Amino acid sequence: MPSADRRLQPRRKPRQARAELTRERILTAAAHVFGEYGYAAGTTNRIAERARISIGSLYQYFPNKDAILAELLVRHIERGTWTQADQLDLSAGSLEATVRTLVRDAIDNHRDDPQLLRIMIEEASFSQELRDTIDRHGGRRVGEVRDFLARHPDVRVRDLDTAAELIVFTVETNAHKLMADPRTIPVETFENELVDMVTRYLRGDQ
Incomplete structure (x- = not known):
């Protein structure tokens, strides 16, 4: 076998x-x-x-169709770039506005086909190419977020590397979950609550 x-x-x-x-x-x-x-x-x-x-x-x-689905997920991940963030100076403007840019781009990258996104999340098997794509894509995003954390004057976190990992995982995972079943929570409500949560964490609010 x-x-x-x-x-x-x-x-x-x-x-x-x-x-x-x-x-x-x-x-x-x-x-x-x-x-x-x-x-x-x-x-x-x-x-x-x-x-x-x-x-x-x-x-x-x-x-087989498992290999086809794995390739579709590879392409989905590779297309997912923070397009707005790439065009902005992430150290400029308010911390909340910057976080909103990151959250909104994550949402926009998953709007196209909720049914297909749900199938990819639930059914995809992990080929080596898919694992490599996830690692490469995740590493790039974590690096981008860490760079912005290091430069923004309002960020108050104990460890930049850990904070960047947490933010990328939190934003990506929740955006995937929401857009795979957008009926669960209004997108605007989701965006506002996630922005508030991440912003408070980065500012060190008690």
Whole structure:
């Protein structure tokens, strides 16, 4: 029996434009199929039919739907950048405004497809590529937050490294949870409460 990691590895990495387009069609089709039918009923046959390719062609690229979902999650993580934060001087302005920028970007990065996001959270298996992507992405974000903590005059925390880890984990995890089921809490309420919580922590409010 193959290891779980090998089972999740794509079979073919495209080197030509046409092959890359086919791979993109498979991933796009899978996102639609999983969103429409759910994961259990989102079979590779349905994905191939939606992508308008043969099932044999699909299996040239991915060994199973678990590998397809793992690749979708890799891409979701790689797209998730704090776009507004990248354009701002994070040491300027009020601490609350800066925290709100970070929280709002995390929310915006998860708005596209709540059903697919929920499936990725609940069903995705962890390939080595996915683990590496999570580590790389998380490390970059923690570094960005630590940099802003070090430069902002209103930050009062005992340990910058630990604080940066806590903020990234708290914001990301809660944004994922909310946007996977946005009916649970109004987004505006969630944003305001999370901003208040993080801001108070960073200011050292008692």
